[in-house]
Amino acid sequence: MSTPAAGRVLLEMSGIGKSFPGVRALEGVTLSVREGQVHALLGENGAGKSTLIKILSGAYGRDDGEIRIDGERVDIRTPADAERLGISTIYQEFNLTPHMTIAENIFLGHLPTRSGMVDWAQVRQRSRELLETLDVHLPVDTLTGTLPVAQQQMVEIAKALNRNTRILVMDEPSAVLGERDIENLFAVVRRLQASGIGIIYISHRMKEIFELADEVTVLKDGRYVGTRKVAAVTMDELVQMMIGRELEDIYPSRRTEPGEVVLKVSHLAQDRLARDVSFELRAGEIVGFAGITGSGRTEVARVIFGADRPTAGEMELFGKPYRPRSPRDAIDRGVALVTEDRKRQGLLLKLQVFVNTTISGLDRLSRFGLLRLKDELALVNTWIANLRIKTPSPEFVVANMSGGNQQKVVLARWLSLGIKVFIMDEPTRGIDVGSKAEIYQIMADLAGQGVAIIMISSELPEVLGMSDRVLVMREGRIVKELARDEANEEVVMHHAVGHEVPAA
Numbered sequence: 323m324s325t326p327a328a329g330r331v332l333l334e335m336s337g338i339g340k341s342f343p344g345v346r347a348l349e350g351v352t353l354s355v356r357e358g359q360v361h362a363l364l365g366e367n368g369a370g371k372s373t374l375i376k377i378l379s380g381a382y383g384r385d386d387g388e389i390r391i392d393g394e395r396v397d398i399r400t401p402a403d404a405e406r407l408g409i410s411t412i413y414q415e416f417n418l419t420p421h422m423t424i425a426e427n428i429f430l431g432h433l434p435t436r437s438g439m440v441d442w443a444q445v446r447q448r449s450r451e452l453l454e455t456l457d458v459h460l461p462v463d464t465l466t467g468t469l470p471v472a473q474q475q476m477v478e479i480a481k482a483l484n485r486n487t488r489i490l491v492m493d494e495p496s497a498v499l500g501e502r503d504i505e506n507l508f509a510v511v512r513r514l515q516a517s518g519i520g521i522i523y524i525s526h527r528m529k530e531i532f533e534l535a536d537e538v539t540v541l542k543d544g545r546y547v548g549t550r551k552v553a554a555v556t557m558d559e560l561v562q563m564m565i566g567r568e569l570e571d572i573y574p575s576r577r578t579e580p581g582e583v584v585l586k587v588s589h590l591a592q593d594r595l596a597r598d599v600s601f602e603l604r605a606g607e608i609v610g611f612a613g614i615t616g617s618g619r620t621e622v623a624r625v626i627f628g629a630d631r632p633t634a635g636e637m638e639l640f641g642k643p644y645r646p647r648s649p650r651d652a653i654d655r656g657v658a659l660v661t662e663d664r665k666r667q668g669l670l671l672k673l674q675v676f677v678n679t680t681i682s683g684l685d686r687l688s689r690f691g692l693l694r695l696k697d698e699l700a701l702v703n704t705w706i707a708n709l710r711i712k713t714p715s716p717e718f719v720v721a722n723m724s725g726g727n728q729q730k731v732v733l734a735r736w737l738s739l740g741i742k743v744f745i746m747d748e749p750t751r752g753i754d755v756g757s758k759a760e761i762y763q764i765m766a767d768l769a770g771q772g773v774a775i776i777m778i779s780s781e782l783p784e785v786l787g788m789s790d791r792v793l794v795m796r797e798g799r800i801v802k803e804l805a806r807d808e809a810n811e812e813v814v815m816h817h818a819v820g821h822e823v824p825a826a
């Protein structure tokens with residue numbers, strides 16, 4: 323629980339409007355942030371959150387409205403304007419230059435000079451101090467490209483602090499982090515808050531908003547819905563504001579009668595990341611894989627998908643030996659992996675929605691002759707409707723879609739292929755609650771049609787809500803199998819971390 327912030331109003335955005343060709347992204351939006359406040363921004367995928375903060379940070383121009391800082395009207399036209407006004411933004415895709423060191427990144431564009439020469443001693447010293455305030459213990463000469471995301475994020479924060487930031491904007495900062503890194507991020511956010519910085523925090527995870535934020539502003543379809551004190555609002559109310567209806571049970575009720583064994587994995591190993599993993603997956607089953615980051619879940623998934631070669635062990639698919647040489651091979655045999663990293667593994671950002679949803683299916687559609695564009699478009703439109711993908715048309719370029727909608731395009735692509743075994747690695751990361759419920763329903767429908775699903779997720783409630791069985795991995799091994807009615811958060815965490823269960 324954070325202390326109620328009584329600071330002065332730092333930032334006021336009012337009547338903000340913004341259009342893109344064919345899209346009214348924002349209209350009449352208001353946001354006001356106080357000193358020392360964490361202000362959450364909430365809304366469905368495509369609601370306009372990222373657009374609003376891009377206007378604040380000078381990445382986009384606005385069509386209407388005004389911005390005031392300390393009560394004074396300001397004109398933000400470029401990122402440099404925003405920076406001068408003390409506004410720093412940490413985007414979902416970090417802006418670090420990978421082949422530069424931590425210190426160089428922190429001082430990028432601001433290198434101090436002494437008699438015409440860059441004062442490297444000062445750069446290093448100051449970088450060291452900044453990292454220390456964030457509890458990061460790394461040599462400042464480390465190349466940022468080699469750092470894990472959690473540490474890259476801390477370097478971004480250090481960079482912001484070095485610029486006398488008064489307003490720090492974070493666009494879904496937790497979406498790329500595991501449990502422990504999130505705790506660490508929260509500690510840092512609270513410290514920044516205590517120093518008087520006003521923080522705008524975007525997240526789809528309600529739990530975080532209740533834990534971290536003082537106030538929350540909700541957007542829907544580019545419009546301002548309202549602002550509430552977190553202490554005086556309920557989760558149901560927020561969901562109602564976001565999606566305009568009540569969401570009863572986000573997990574569909576299912577009756578599972580597992581069928582034949584579809585996939586059999588025996589003594590599988592992949593270097594040190596996965597060691598001696600054995601399990602069976604039946605038709606119509608949803609099996610949840612729980613575990614902390616690095617427990618080997620993603621590695622097992624990649625081997626099943628043919629992205630990595632196993633160093634030991636056997637697999638069988640429908641009773642026949644299965645050794646995919648490549649993802650292509652796996653897909654041809656009906657096995658798909660939906661990844662968490664839509665930027666790197668999933669999407670062709672520069673291309674249109676329809677190309678992205680069918681690219682893996684292109685050969686299939688064209689196998690018997692020319693590509694039949696009409697079939698393709700019909701298929702795409704079905705998925706756009708089913709997944710409620712927010713796009714003006716199938717020809718829209720994916721890079722211009724909101725983050726969550728890009729994630730849905732990834733899913734649509736696979737769904738159009740007629741897959742028998744689905745591995746879903748963090749399938750709802752960055753997806754709003756309303757759409758999550760839809761994805762869960764799609765998973766349930768697929769299982770109902772006999773598709774077998776492996777679900778990897780760091781969100782325990784979703785693992786527990788969706789799985790028929792939960793397999794807990796730790797240090798490359800399956801350490802526990804739990805039936806649906808034996809599994810709860812405490813038991814799963816206990817096995818996931820070993821014996822010590824961290825205090826909540």
Ligand SMILES: Nc1ncnc2c1ncn2[C@@H]1O[C@H](COP(=O)(O)OP(=O)(O)OP(=O)(O)O)[C@@H](O)[C@H]1O
Nearest residue numbers: 342347367368369370371372373722723724725726
């Ligand atoms: N550069 C652009 N060109 C065209 N349309 C855009 C552009 N940027 C955003 N949009 C559109 O503006 C709308 C709002 O998108 P925005 O990225 O702000 O949503 P969001 O609330 O951040 O969603 P998410 O939770 O999925 O990240 C969407 O319909 C999106 O497609």
Ligand SMILES: [Mg+2]
Nearest residue numbers: 371372724725
């Ligand atoms: Mg966004």
